[in-house]
Amino acid sequence: MIDTESIKAGVKNEDRLEIIGGNRLTGKVKISGAKNAVLKLMAASLLANNNCLIRNVPRISDVETMIGVLKGLGAEASWQDESSLLINATNGLGYSAPDELVKEMRASVQVMGPLLARLGRVKLFQPGGCIIGQRPIDLHLKGFQALGAEVIEEHGYVYVQAKKLQGAEIHLDFPSVGATENIMAAAILAEGTTVIRNAAKEPEIIEEQNFYNRLGAKIRGAGTDTIRIEGVKRLNDREIDYMVIPDRIEAGTFMIAAAITGGDVLLEDVIPEHIEALTSKLREIGVSVSTDAETIRVKMDGKLKAADITVLPYPGFPTDLQPQITALMTVANGTSVITENVFGSRFRYVDELIRMGASIRVESRSAIVKGVNSLSGASVYAPDLRAGAALVIAGLAAEGLTELEGTTFLDRGYVDLEAKLSGLGAAIKRITYA
Ligand code: EPZ
Numbered sequence: 001m002i003d004t005e006s007i008k009a010g011v012k013n014e015d016r017l018e019i020i021g022g023n024r025l026t027g028k029v030k031i032s033g034a035k036n037a038v039l040k041l042m043a044a045s046l047l048a049n050n051n052c053l054i055r056n057v058p059r060i061s062d063v064e065t066m067i068g069v070l071k072g073l074g075a076e077a078s079w080q081d082e083s084s085l086l087i088n089a090t091n092g093l094g095y096s097a098p099d100e101l102v103k104e105m106r107a108s109v110q111v112m113g114p115l116l117a118r119l120g121r122v123k124l125f126q127p128g129g130c131i132i133g134q135r136p137i138d139l140h141l142k143g144f145q146a147l148g149a150e151v152i153e154e155h156g157y158v159y160v161q162a163k164k165l166q167g168a169e170i171h172l173d174f175p176s177v178g179a180t181e182n183i184m185a186a187a188i189l190a191e192g193t194t195v196i197r198n199a200a201k202e203p204e205i206i207e208e209q210n211f212y213n214r215l216g217a218k219i220r221g222a223g224t225d226t227i228r229i230e231g232v233k234r235l236n237d238r239e240i241d242y243m244v245i246p247d248r249i250e251a252g253t254f255m256i257a258a259a260i261t262g263g264d265v266l267l268e269d270v271i272p273e274h275i276e277a278l279t280s281k282l283r284e285i286g287v288s289v290s291t292d293a294e295t296i297r298v299k300m301d302g303k304l305k306a307a308d309i310t311v312l313p314y315p316g317f318p319t320d321l322q323p324q325i326t327a328l329m330t331v332a333n334g335t336s337v338i339t340e341n342v343f344g345s346r347f348r349y350v351d352e353l354i355r356m357g358a359s360i361r362v363e364s365r366s367a368i369v370k371g372v373n374s375l376s377g378a379s380v381y382a383p384d385l386r387a388g389a390a391l392v393i394a395g396l397a398a399e400g401l402t403e404l405e406g407t408t409f410l411d412r413g414y415v416d417l418e419a420k421l422s423g424l425g426a427a428i429k430r431i432t433y434a
Contacts, residue, residue: 017404019395020427025263032058033244037204045087046114058415072098096123113185121161133344143183167192175200187229248274258298306334323390330358349387352380382406
C-alpha cells in the first residue's frame, strides 16, 4: 500500500509542480502513445521469435520499469530513438520477474500469460493492492487454471505451471482488462481453442490481438465480449514493427483541462471513437467538442452544467478519467454525482480537492459534487497517477498558486505533461528536488 501519510509528512524527495491558475488553454497538443497498450505489447514481445520494434512509445517511468522487467527475465530491450523500443526475447528467458519491479508496478503481472505460454511456468511476487483499491489477480489465476495450469500461492509469491495448456471456455466474473490480456496470451500456444466470455473490450486489447496475430497467433473477437483463441504449435519467425495507438486517457485529460480553463484546444494524433464516452459527457456539460479522423477540438466558454457520471468498463465512461471529470465538476453549475463502479476506492484524492475549496461528499461508490464558483490554489498531494492529473486540472482553474507533490506518480503515465500544458498557455513549472 502507498503510505501517503509518511510521504505527506514531509518525505519530499521528489519534484513538485507549481501552477498559477486562471490561464485559458489554447493551441494544439500532440497526444503520445498509449501507456496501457505499450506495457502489454512489451510483455507480448516475450512470445516473439524475432525482433519486435514498437513505435510511438511514451518515455514514461512505467515503460522504463517494464524495460527492467523484460531485462530481468533475460530479454533485450532498448530505446532505438526518442519513441521506439526494440525488444528481443529469443535468448533463454527466466520465469521469474525481479521482485522489486513487480512491487513497483502492478502491470508487471502482464508477463504471466506470455511466460506461461512460452516456458510452461512463471513465478511472480504477489502484486499488492494500491491506493485505488484492492487489486487481486484471482480472475487471471482462475483463467490459467481453466487452461490446465497449476497455481500455488505461498510466501507472497504466485507460482503457475503447466506441462501442456489445453484450450477452454472461460467466463470472466468481471470484464477485467488484465485478466483478459493474460488469459489471451496464455492460450496462444495451448492445444485447442479457448473462448473468453465477458471479456474486456478496451481498445488496448484489440492492439494486443493485432500484435499477436502479426506474430502468427490466431485470435478473433478482441473489442467484443467474446474472444476466440485457436492454439497454434508455434509462432512465426517474422520481425514485427508496430505503431502503438494514441493514449485515450491522456487525450481525455487534456480535453478536460481545456474545458475547465474555458479554453480552445486542438488535440492531434487521437482516435476520437476511443474517447466517445467523455466526448458525449462533455457535450452534455455544455462543452463544444468537434472531431475529425485524427483530431479533437475542445472549446468552452460560459458556465459548465452539472451532470451525473457513471464509470463502467469500456465503452462506458473510463475509470481512468473519473478523478479528472470530478475535478471539472467541482466548478460546474449545480450538483453532480460521480459513481465509480470499477475500483474499490478511487476517491482518495477528494480530500485534496476539498483543500482547494471544492464541495464534495463521498458516499460509498459515489462522490456528490456541489459546484462552487471557483477553487483556490493550495499545497496538495497526488496519491496516484490519475489523482495527480485531477489536481493539475484543478490547479489550472484555481485562483492563485497550487503546489503539487506527487510528480513521481504523474511521471508514470504522462510524458512531458508540464511542457505540453505550458505550450497551451498554462502557468506551470516543475521545481526539481535538489
Ligand atoms: C487496467 O488495469 C489499467 N492498467 C488501469 O489503468 C485501468 O484503470 C483498468 O485496466 C480498468 O480499465 C493497465 O492497463 C496497465 P482490471 P487492470 O483488471 O488490468 C478487479 C491507469 O491509471 N479485478 O480491469 O489492473 C480489480 O480489482 C491504470 O492507467 C479482480 O477483482 O484492471 C478492479 O476493481 C489504473 N480480480 C477491476 O477488477 C482480478 O483478477 C478492474 O480491474 C482482476 C481484476
